[in-house]
């Protein structure tokens with residue numbers, strides 16, 4: 362039996378704007394991350410690498426706002442079968458976790474390379490690791506690997522949204538539009 366219950370709940374405008382803003386920034390960040398030149402010890406943070414740091418700084422700022430907003434504005438849970446509700450909750454939690462850990466690891470790696478991270482060229486972010494720090498350099502590798510895990514999770518998330526829309530034919534996708 363398909364889940365065809367009428368659900369009139371829609372996430373608030375702020376939550377929806379933050380969701381699609383983050384989705385667009387993350388998409389751009391993947392494209393930049395995989396098309397920018399390889400980063401070596403003597404690489405300078407210019408061109409696409411500078412863009413990766415700027416978009417990254419924006420992701421950090423918007424995620425901070427998003428998390429505060431989410432904690433202070435709990436959405437009404439979608440009406441789902443218990444197993445699906447559990448998988449959905451776990452996926453969203455893991456998405457949030459990676460949306461925090463992946464940027465922080467990238468930022469720490471930038472710091473270890475001696476690169477400044479700032480928001481819109483105006484607000485400087487503190488260094489998360491000292492220049493040359495081996496932990497900061499290792500976090501660069503972790504950043505690259507976890508970016509793939511994040512991409513896989515996003516693919517699952519998008520597939521789930523389309524599954525709701527076209528197979529279960531419920532209104533879960535509409536909650537975020």
Ligand code: HEM
Pocket residue numbers: 387390391394395399400413414416417418420421460463464465466467468469470471478501502504505508511
């Ligand atoms: C969720 C947000 C982010 C995504 C999806 C992302 C994605 C990527 C990808 C795909 C690469 C290339 C990895 C490779 O080819 O091996 C990369 C490299 C890098 N990113 Fe990010 N990034 C994000 C956020 C950030 C942030 C916030 C910063 C710093 C402020 C940052 C700094 C870096 C640096 C320094 C590298 C080079 C790492 C290395 O090669 O050792 N990234 N990122």
Ligand code: HEM
Pocket residue numbers: 380383384385387388431436439449453456457460515518519522523533534535536537
């Ligand atoms: C980079 C891409 C994306 C990321 C990082 C992302 C992340 C998230 C997160 C963390 C949530 C949980 C919201 C909360 O409970 O606070 C969420 C909800 C949602 N996302 Fe995405 N999302 C992305 C792209 C998409 C796309 C492309 C679609 C549609 C095809 C989509 C559809 C939805 C829907 C419908 C919900 C609400 C689910 C519900 O109300 O239970 N997302 N997203």
